Amino acid sequence: MAARTDDNGPAIPPAIESAWGLRERPPKGPRPGLTVNGIVDAAVRVADADGLAAVSMSRVARELGAATMALYRYIGSKDELLTLMVDAGYGPPPGPPPPDADWRAGLTRWAWAEHDVLRQRPWLLHVPITGPPITPQQLGWLEDGLRCLDGTALAEGEQMSALLLITGYVRNEATLTTQIAEGSRAAGIEPGEMMPAYARTVSRLIDPARFPALHRVLTSGVLNQDDDPDEEFTFGLDRILDGIEALIRRRAI
Amino acid sequence: MAARTDDNGPAIPPAIESAWGLRERPPKGPRPGLTVNGIVDAAVRVADADGLAAVSMSRVARELGAATMALYRYIGSKDELLTLMVDAGYGPPPGPPPPDADWRAGLTRWAWAEHDVLRQRPWLLHVPITGPPITPQQLGWLEDGLRCLDGTALAEGEQMSALLLITGYVRNEATLTTQIAEGSRAAGIEPGEMMPAYARTVSRLIDPARFPALHRVLTSGVLNQDDDPDEEFTFGLDRILDGIEALIRRRAI
DNA sequence: CTCTTATGCGTAGACCATACGCAGAACTAG
DNA sequence: CTAGTTCTGCGTATGGTCTACGCATAAGAG
Numbered sequence: 350m351a352a353r354t355d356d357n358g359p360a361i362p363p364a365i366e367s368a369w370g371l372r373e374r375p376p377k378g379p380r381p382g383l384t385v386n387g388i389v390d391a392a393v394r395v396a397d398a399d400g401l402a403a404v405s406m407s408r409v410a411r412e413l414g415a416a417t418m419a420l421y422r423y424i425g426s427k428d429e430l431l432t433l434m435v436d437a438g439y440g441p442p443p444g445p446p447p448p449d450a451d452w453r454a455g456l457t458r459w460a461w462a463e464h465d466v467l468r469q470r471p472w473l474l475h476v477p478i479t480g481p482p483i484t485p486q487q488l489g490w491l492e493d494g495l496r497c498l499d500g501t502a503l504a505e506g507e508q509m510s511a512l513l514l515i516t517g518y519v520r521n522e523a524t525l526t527t528q529i530a531e532g533s534r535a536a537g538i539e540p541g542e543m544m545p546a547y548a549r550t551v552s553r554l555i556d557p558a559r560f561p562a563l564h565r566v567l568t569s570g571v572l573n574q575d576d577d578p579d580e581e582f583t584f585g586l587d588r589i590l591d592g593i594e595a596l597i598r599r600r601a602i
Numbered sequence: 603m604a605a606r607t608d609d610n611g612p613a614i615p616p617a618i619e620s621a622w623g624l625r626e627r628p629p630k631g632p633r634p635g636l637t638v639n640g641i642v643d644a645a646v647r648v649a650d651a652d653g654l655a656a657v658s659m660s661r662v663a664r665e666l667g668a669a670t671m672a673l674y675r676y677i678g679s680k681d682e683l684l685t686l687m688v689d690a691g692y693g694p695p696p697g698p699p700p701p702d703a704d705w706r707a708g709l710t711r712w713a714w715a716e717h718d719v720l721r722q723r724p725w726l727l728h729v730p731i732t733g734p735p736i737t738p739q740q741l742g743w744l745e746d747g748l749r750c751l752d753g754t755a756l757a758e759g760e761q762m763s764a765l766l767l768i769t770g771y772v773r774n775e776a777t778l779t780t781q782i783a784e785g786s787r788a789a790g791i792e793p794g795e796m797m798p799a800y801a802r803t804v805s806r807l808i809d810p811a812r813f814p815a816l817h818r819v820l821t822s823g824v825l826n827q828d829d830d831p832d833e834e835f836t837f838g839l840d841r842i843l844d845g846i847e848a849l850i851r852r853r854a855i
Numbered sequence: 856c857t858c859t860t861a862t863g864c865g866t867a868g869a870c871c872a873t874a875c876g877c878a879g880a881a882c883t884a885g
Numbered sequence: 886c887t888a889g890t891t892c893t894g895c896g897t898a899t900g901g902t903c904t905a906c907g908c909a910t911a912a913g914a915g
Contacts, residue, residue: 361803369807378892379880405871416895418873427872477728478777480785481800488808488816495815506824507837514838517774518767524731525766532733547734550614554622555741562748563741571759584760585767588845595844631861632911658902669864671904680903 361483364424368433368484383415385423389433396434401472404434431476436484438470439463442493452597453590455497460515460586463490467523471531474524502600511593518589522582541575548572614736617677621686621737636668638676642686649687654725657687684729689737691723692716695746705850706843708750713768713839716743720776724784727777755853764846771842779831794828801825 366372367385374381391412395404406427410417424430443462446455467473482488491512498508533543548567557564566572619625620638627634644665648657659680663670677683696715699708720726735741744765751761786796801820810817819825 361807375882375892377882377890379882379894381893383894406873407871418895418897419893421873422893422895475730478781480781483800483803483807488804488813492813492816495819499815504824505819505822506829509819509824510834510837511841513774513778514771514841517771521766521770521774528731528733547736550736551741554614554736560741560745562752563745566748566758566762569758571757571762576759581763584763588764588767588849589842590845591848592841592843592845595848596841628861630859630913632863632913634862636863659904660902671864671866672862674904675862675864 362425362429364429364433365483368436381422383413383419383423385433386437387413388420388423389430389437392430392434393437396438396472397470401475404431406430428479432479432484435473435476435478436486438473439466439486439490441486442489445493445496450497452497452501453594456494456511456515456590456593457586459490459494459497460519463516463519464523464582467520467527471523471527474520474527501597503597504600507596507600514589514593515586518585522585526578526581544575545573615678615682617682617686618736621689634675636666636672636676638686640666641673641676642683642690645683645687646690649691649725650723654728657684659683681732685732685737688726688729688731689739691726692719692739692743694739695742698746698749703750705750705754706847709747709764709768709843709846710839712743712747712750713772716769716772717776717835720773720780724776724780727773727780754850756850757853760849760853764849767842767846768839771838775835775838779834797828798826 363372364385388409392404392409395408395412406420407417409430410420420430424433443459446452446458450458482491494512494515495508498511501508503511529543530540533540536543536546538546551563552567555563555567616625617638641662645657645662648661648665659673660670662683663673673683677686696712699705699711703711735744747765747768748761751764754761756764782796783793786793789796789799791799804816805820808816
């Protein structure tokens with residue numbers, strides 16, 4: 350009954366199968382007191398409240414009024430729980446693009462949707478990703494992204510690469526932004542003071558002769574003014590979309 | 603003697619100061635038997651050999667023939683050790699761009715240099731990043747990247763954003779590539795069989811009516827043929843550089 | 856020689872994930 | 886109704902983690 354590889358493909362962890370609704374309850378035995386969904390929801394609640402580091406098996410079990418080891422009847426390992434937490438944490442995909450939107454508007458909406466999720470649940474960024482997406486919502490997000498590029502001249506592989514590019518950017522940007530927020534909270538500094546403090550620290554460490562370009566940036570003061578983070582996000586996103594647009598134009602010829 | 607905030611700026615952990623060569627040995631007391639560098643090198647050796655998960659304080663101490671707690675005389679916490687490991691793991695920056703290279707050639711070289719480092723030391727991707735770079739080599743990499751954009755029409759903030767964009771892409775791409783490698787090793791599958799197996803699994807899970815775009819990509823077979831990962835990398839990098847180029851052209855007017 | 860300081864590190868505490876096994880619940884076959 | 890089967894809940898225990906604390910000792914200063 351362990352990880353078995355049947356003809357159709359490699360093994361899928363039981364808890365993931367149950368996320369797809371592929372598992373029916375066996376007829377015998379006592380009625381389960383918990384559900385995979387209930388466990389995942391409790392874990393998400395803990396992460397929302399106290400961060401990913403607070404998510405331990407015992408803490409989740411306490412949240413449910415169950416014993417720690419009871420969870421292992423439903424979930425193979427903590428890693429599996431984390432995978433399902435990501436799926437639940439992302440939530441339902443943003444939906445297909447409106448019919449009148451071109452690919453660029455569609456992908457902008459798609460990117461902002463992920464952006465909003467990551468701003469709401471920064472702990473999603475701390476979950477170590479262990480493989481390509483196989484959970485329902487994750488594949489739903491991918492589906493909605495692919496639909497945006499459906500009519501374009503890009504080949505299938507190029508469409509995947511483009512989405513990977515965008516999602517990578519969104520995650521990267523969110524990581525940096527939340528790091529500033531978390532770092533300032535940890536250091537007891539107001540968020541607006543974080544970048545200036547960082548600039549001062551770096552100024553003190555570097556020798557202007559060995560780091561001329563960095564010194565130039567520091568003295569320019571761009572790090573001191575805190576810009577609107579949404580503008581910052583838009584900037585990078587537009588760069589990437591410009592790059593994809595250039596490719597689409599070339600392919601369309 | 604705890605984290606102190608003097609006039610110049612916020613506190614820097616002692617071990618980081620010693621990485622900048624800012625700490626001289628106090629005249630009294632027994633001669634230290636270890637060095638920060640020695641500890642960091644040992645930790646890097648462990649990570650190179652057995653991955654980041656194998657890096658525990660006790661394992662590093664064993665590597666040095668010292669007791670676990672001896673390390674804490676040199677390093678404030680494991681997080682600090684990880685920060686220094688990243689610095690050492692990246693190694694010296696690629697150097698300033700050749701004088702005859704334009705910005706695009708320079709940044710391409712810069713991106714490939716990081717790409718090569720991450721391919722060599724995949725564990726760097728698993729270190730949770732906790733803040734902006736303050737270690738010597740990290741700032742050296744930033745410096746070399748900024749020099750590539752020195753003559754362009756971009757403002758300082760835009761130069762930083764552009765580098766962030768590129769480094770984020772490089773890390774993202776390396777993460778995906780190494781995940782395939784690590785995942786296939788963990789599942790006991792040959793690396794070339796990983797993506798086909800993934801495609802088969804997803805095909806089995808999704809309903810073509812609910813996931814038409816995804817189904818279209820799966821049946822197209824792009825996931826089955828394993829392309830040259832270097833080509834894949836070049837593709838995305840060129841998209842980003844195209845986007846930056848579009849901006850530079852607009853600014854230059 | 857004494858005082859001061861820093862080092863090496865043993866001990867112990869507070870966590871963590873999880874392997875294992877047993878008591879009992881709920882169903883099926885007879 | 887009974888016996889057998891199967892699954893759940895979960896207590897116990899193992900081996901791992903980081904690190905706070907305190908003590909003996911080494912080395913230089915005066």
